[in-house]
Amino acid sequence: MLFHSFAFLFAFLPAAWLGTRILAGWNRGAVAWLLACSLFFYAYWRTDHLWIILASIGGNFVFGHLIIRSRGRPRKLAFMAGVTLDLAVLGWFKYRDFAEAVINLGWQSLSGSYINPDLPIGISFFTFTQIAFLADCTRRAVTGYGLIEYGLFVTVFPHLLAGPIIHHGQVVPQFAALGRRLTGRLYAARWLAPGLALLLVGLIKKIVLGDSLGVYADDAFATAPDEVVGFVSAWGGVMAYSLQIYFDFSGYSDMAIGIGMLLGIRLPANFLSPYQAGSMIEFWRRWHITLSTFLRDYLYIPLGGGRCGSFRRYLNLLATMLLGGLWHGANWTFLAWGAIHGTALAINHGWHSLGAGRLPRGLGWGLTLAVVVAAWVPFRAPDLETTLRFWAAMIGANGIVLPAGLIAMLGPVAPALGMEGGAIGRFGGGGQVATVAVAALIALAAPNSMVLADRRRGPRLLRSRWLPLALGAGTALALLLIGVRTASTFLYFQF
Numbered sequence: 001m002l003f004h005s006f007a008f009l010f011a012f013l014p015a016a017w018l019g020t021r022i023l024a025g026w027n028r029g030a031v032a033w034l035l036a037c038s039l040f041f042y043a044y045w046r047t048d049h050l051w052i053i054l055a056s057i058g059g060n061f062v063f064g065h066l067i068i069r070s071r072g073r074p075r076k077l078a079f080m081a082g083v084t085l086d087l088a089v090l091g092w093f094k095y096r097d098f099a100e101a102v103i104n105l106g107w108q109s110l111s112g113s114y115i116n117p118d119l120p121i122g123i124s125f126f127t128f129t130q131i132a133f134l135a136d137c138t139r140r141a142v143t144g145y146g147l148i149e150y151g152l153f154v155t156v157f158p159h160l161l162a163g164p165i166i167h168h169g170q171v172v173p174q175f176a177a178l179g180r181r182l183t184g185r186l187y188a189a190r191w192l193a194p195g196l197a198l199l200l201v202g203l204i205k206k207i208v209l210g211d212s213l214g215v216y217a218d219d220a221f222a223t224a225p226d227e228v229v230g231f232v233s234a235w236g237g238v239m240a241y242s243l244q245i246y247f248d249f250s251g252y253s254d255m256a257i258g259i260g261m262l263l264g265i266r267l268p269a270n271f272l273s274p275y276q277a278g279s280m281i282e283f284w285r286r287w288h289i290t291l292s293t294f295l296r297d298y299l300y301i302p303l304g305g306g307r308c309g310s311f312r313r314y315l316n317l318l319a320t321m322l323l324g325g326l327w328h329g330a331n332w333t334f335l336a337w338g339a340i341h342g343t344a345l346a347i348n349h350g351w352h353s354l355g356a357g358r359l360p361r362g363l364g365w366g367l368t369l370a371v372v373v374a375a376w377v378p379f380r381a382p383d384l385e386t387t388l389r390f391w392a393a394m395i396g397a398n399g400i401v402l403p404a405g406l407i408a409m410l411g412p413v414a415p416a417l418g419m420e421g422g423a424i425g426r427f428g429g430g431g432q433v434a435t436v437a438v439a440a441l442i443a444l445a446a447p448n449s450m451v452l453a454d455r456r457r458g459p460r461l462l463r464s465r466w467l468p469l470a471l472g473a474g475t476a477l478a479l480l481l482i483g484v485r486t487a488s489t490f491l492y493f494q495f
Helices: 006-025 027-045 047-069 072-094 096-111 123-138 147-155 168-175 178-183 187-223 231-262 289-300 310-328 332-353 361-380 384-394 404-410 429-445 449-453 458-462 466-484
Strands: 400-402 419-421
Touching: 006 027, 006 178, 006 231, 027 047, 027 147, 027 178, 047 072, 047 123, 047 147, 072 096, 072 123, 123 147, 123 168, 123 289, 147 168, 168 178, 178 187, 187 231, 187 429, 187 449, 187 458, 187 466, 231 361, 231 384, 231 400, 231 429, 231 449, 289 310, 310 332, 332 361, 332 384, 361 384, 449 458
Parallel strands: 400 419
Antiparallel strands: none
């Protein structure tokens, strides 16, 4: 049941919202209702995978209490046992095939794809959420909790399948205030209106922009292993994917936070216009914020962070991003993506440590976007061979073939630059250019949608006479496209 499916929008979500509102006077009943809805939501995908998340909740619930009640070495042992068990379950379901291929094939495994099609959905997110919980228990940031509240913390359905990664202290205290929030006189202004607006904005981003761009990206990458990738096809496919994943993930994040607000729960921001970042450091403060924060707090800093000298600092950055890449999927391509980002972050930090000052904003933005776009190639490609084919085509190694009309416009400049006219392969022409241009303009220049959830600026924006018209028209188009298109999913669901 996808967030953008009719079953979710017109049956499940209204039922979950209405039940919570009815039970608002009995706060624990409202919490239990949301837990039941969340478990149903998870089981709707695969009922035979429900036991996995239930066992994970039960095991971490017990380990959390053991950690809280223990002291000294027993506390550390309980923490290590809990984390080891979490990682073992994640490794078994997500990395088993990849590990077997590496062991059996060695370097030949570099050309394969090892994403498990039977992977329990959301396992990376609910595993990391609970590892962070166990770490918080060791820091005494958690003092006590009940099974119903803990179960809802792990499974609350807006965040369950693709984040954001949440902390116990961020959401569990909110459960005690659900009844007051849902029945208070400010519910409509503070929760209902901005939540509904974010839900609709996310729906429009996902369906109207993300899925439209995905048509071009999927075609380009699907045919790359069998065809010679052309210059225009490569750039067109990579730009389409760069914007597809942007609006797909941004749309999901908006919808998740908006749905949470409808239920009186404020989830952390996860996406703040990252393509407007002026450096790689800033990019990772804007892209998948809860994951980058998790990696920083629970991996980079425990490794030593920047406290052990420059060399160790850069090594820790690279190791953190390599593991961040591997978290996204059991494939060499994700490790390549992590290596690119880790190297770029190390260079960025190294530049600052030299006291060279900041680059001009425009130059820094251009370099950052170039690295990010280039890194999306291995992130999307099925294997490293396809990645190299795309990169080669993007630098003109296969020749630069452009539409005949454009070659005629360039005149004698074209042959001097090694360009020629002819068939340009998997490229959508004017429609693709227009779609990419509109999406890029929004990603690079539009204000972030999280302003709608800002209590200071959001209400003023929501009172605008233009916003309801824009949301209404965009939602109507999105619903029409949902009805006529084949099934689609959020890209981050596979992670």
